[in-house]
Amino acid sequence: MKLLLTTLLVIFNLTVFAQSNAFAGDYNRNFSKEGDHLIEYKLNLRQDGTFVFHSYSKIKNGFPPEVNKYGKGKWTAKDNVITFSSNKQEDFDEKYTLDFNNSRARFVTKNPRDKSDRIIKTKLTFIRSEIPWMQRLDVFKT
Template sequence: MKSIITLLLLISGLTSFSQTDKVIGEYSLKLGTKENNLFEYDLTLAQDGTFTFHYHSKIKNGIPPEVDKYGKGKWELNKDIISFFCEKTIDIDDKNTLDFSNSKARFVTKSPRDTSDRIIKTKLLFLESEILWMKRIELFKM
């Protein structure tokens, strides 16, 4: 009986690690062109549970014309929801000004049970964020 319980715990633990491995990587979104207005979002989820984020905008008649914003912190996966956390004393500084605390994103990928020819790109869809322009942003896995 003990060996069955141990085996079940081991299998469930391995399943959670394999799901985390699918999420790890670089996500990006590029809107616009260099000639007109350009908005770029880059997010990296590291295996150690940390993340880095870079936002770049180049607006033709904007003041200022180019803006770069950065953020970093920790992330955690629960089922298919990724929660982001920032410690203000560690993660927020002169360069990293974006606070991703209370931000949540859904990990979207094609289900293994879906045998159709549909192409579903792996992405993160931001559901909640105190950074107003991050809500409903879809970042695609590179």
């Protein structure tokens, strides 16, 4: 009985760990107009449950012309929704100023049961955020 219980516990833990592997990785999104504007978003979800976000914009005739914004904190996944959080004491300083508290993103990927030829890129779609320009933003897994 102990062996059976131990085996089930190990299988359960491996399953939970395998699910977080699907979410972890680098996500990117670029918007550009030749010679005029460039906006880049980079999100790194790490295996240890932490994340780093970088937003870069270079807009011709903008003020200021180049802007870098950073954010970091922790992430958790439940079903296909990733919840972000930032600790005021640990995750904020002069460089990391974006507040990801109350931000959520949906993990979108092709269902393994879908045998069609259609291509669905793996992505995160921000469904909720107190950062206004993050609403409905898609970042694609690389």
